[in-house]
Amino acid sequence: MSITSPFSDADGQIIELLLQNGLDKRRGEDALFTRYDYFIREGMSKLGLSEDESFNAYSDSVLAAIEKISNGTFEGRSSLKTYLYQIFHNKCVDLLRKNSTNKSSIHRTDSISERLLHITDKARSAVQVLIDKADWKLLKEKLTQLGDDCRKMLMLWADNFSDRQIAAEMEYKTSDVVKTSRLRCLEKLKRLYKTV
Amino acid sequence: MDSLEYIDAYFSGETPQEETRQFEQRIQDDPAFAEEVAFYLTAREASKEELVEERKRDFRALYRRADAVAKFRPALIRRLLPAVAAAALISAIALCWYLFAGPKTGPKLADRYIQENLQLLSVKMGAMDSLQMGLVLFNDGKFIEALQEFEKIIQSDSSNSTAVKDAGITSLRLEDYDRALYFFRNLEIRNHLHLNPGLFYEALTLMKRNFNGDAAQAKHLLQEVIQRNLDKKEDAVELLKKM
Numbered sequence: 001m002s003i004t005s006p007f008s009d010a011d012g013q014i015i016e017l018l019l020q021n022g023l024d025k026r027r028g029e030d031a032l033f034t035r036y037d038y039f040i041r042e043g044m045s046k047l048g049l050s051e052d053e054s055f056n057a058y059s060d061s062v063l064a065a066i067e068k069i070s071n072g073t074f075e076g077r078s079s080l081k082t083y084l085y086q087i088f089h090n091k092c093v094d095l096l097r098k099n100s101t102n103k104s105s106i107h108r109t110d111s112i113s114e115r116l117l118h119i120t121d122k123a124r125s126a127v128q129v130l131i132d133k134a135d136w137k138l139l140k141e142k143l144t145q146l147g148d149d150c151r152k153m154l155m156l157w158a159d160n161f162s163d164r165q166i167a168a169e170m171e172y173k174t175s176d177v178v179k180t181s182r183l184r185c186l187e188k189l190k191r192l193y194k195t196v
Numbered sequence: 197m198d199s200l201e202y203i204d205a206y207f208s209g210e211t212p213q214e215e216t217r218q219f220e221q222r223i224q225d226d227p228a229f230a231e232e233v234a235f236y237l238t239a240r241e242a243s244k245e246e247l248v249e250e251r252k253r254d255f256r257a258l259y260r261r262a263d264a265v266a267k268f269r270p271a272l273i274r275r276l277l278p279a280v281a282a283a284a285l286i287s288a289i290a291l292c293w294y295l296f297a298g299p300k301t302g303p304k305l306a307d308r309y310i311q312e313n314l315q316l317l318s319v320k321m322g323a324m325d326s327l328q329m330g331l332v333l334f335n336d337g338k339f340i341e342a343l344q345e346f347e348k349i350i351q352s353d354s355s356n357s358t359a360v361k362d363a364g365i366t367s368l369r370l371e372d373y374d375r376a377l378y379f380f381r382n383l384e385i386r387n388h389l390h391l392n393p394g395l396f397y398e399a400l401t402l403m404k405r406n407f408n409g410d411a412a413q414a415k416h417l418l419q420e421v422i423q424r425n426l427d428k429k430e431d432a433v434e435l436l437k438k439m
Contacts, residue, residue, distance in 0.1 A: 030254075031385050033258055063248055118216075155243050155244075158246075
């Protein structure tokens with residue numbers, strides 16, 4: 001029995017790029033976005049969303065797909081188009097049902113919970129209470145004041161880049177230099193955030 | 197050890213197993229330390245959200261460019277026809293002067309290249325589909341109508357790289373450089389193509405446009421075409437020699 005790939009050549013190339021780092025990954029992200037951007041019009045014509053709503057649903061879908069492909073959890077059981085459309089459709093339905101109220105904070109909690117998974121319940125709830133009290137708006141504002149290098153470094157770190165990968169991406173000599181600089185950036189952010 | 201470094205080591209999985217319990221106990225016993233852990237996790241998540249917002253801004257710019265092309269309506273083209281015809285006549289006169297008496301610059305080299313290589317596009321014999329129709333219109337000098345044909349194809353099938361390339365060349369002939377650059381950059385990111393002249397044509401368009409910094413950027417792109425052994429490498433070598 002022959003096994004055929006569900007991917008077209010173009011989709012295969014996009015997936016290959018998304019598994020790289022740096023400029024190649026960026027090209028893959030742009031290519032994935034532009035390849036199926038007609039979904040935005042479909043969200044407007046078939047589901048009655050506004051252009052802005054449909055664009056947001058599509059962008060979020062593309063970013064979710066990129067994350068799954070990049071971290072290797074996309075199993076490839078369906079074509080890239082079908083996979084992306086499923087995510088997009090679900091996001092549109094969520095929007096229509098108004099189920100997405102305060103969606104980002106739900107996602108935020110889920111994401112942080114993953115990191116706290118291995119901590120005991122007591123310690124976890126102590127940290128969770130403090131996280132819930134954080135002033136996210138202020139923190140993001142301070143992040144923009146850090147300077148381009150620090151900001152980029154922290155964003156790459158948050159995107160699960162290892163220090164070695166950050167060193168390659170930002171042309172630092174070693175991963176140790178990156179680690180030191182990254183922790184200095186965090187320290188600087190903390191100072192800016194706490195001194196308000 | 198500094199708190200953030202200690203916390204970073206824990207969440208990076210570098211803390212020895214026997215010390216993890218100590219770490220967790222400290223969260224419960226030391227409020228200042230718990231706050232440091234909360235800050236570490238919050239900062240990471242805020243950075244992730246910033247990254248997502250930045251990518252969404254990039255996507256919006258990509259979408260706007262694509263949308264602008266899609267909204268390029270035939271009525272607008274018809275309205276612009278007399279102006280374009282007049283501009284073409286003036287351009288032809290200017291071009292003659294430019295080719296024979298003008299200075300030897302990037303635009304002149306680009307004009308020569310266009311004269312020699314992009315006057316006629318190859319049409320296949322046999323069935324006349326939309327692409328072939330566009331090519332015939334191009335070869336008849338009906339650039340606006342040709343561009344309409346190519347854009348119709350792209351709207352129904354954005355993966356048609358030939359139509360994207362031809363739309364770029366047609367835009368270049370119409371001296372609509374921003375539109376030409378949009379098509380060639382769109383072509384350039386299609387890494388699956390065996391032969392992809394996107395980068396070379398982007399350089400050619402910059403040479404022709406000749407805005408401040410265009411010449412240097414064109415030179416850089418031509419060097420990249422040669423280094424990466426891309427389509428039109430030989431042409432890039434020739435142009436670079438003359439620049």
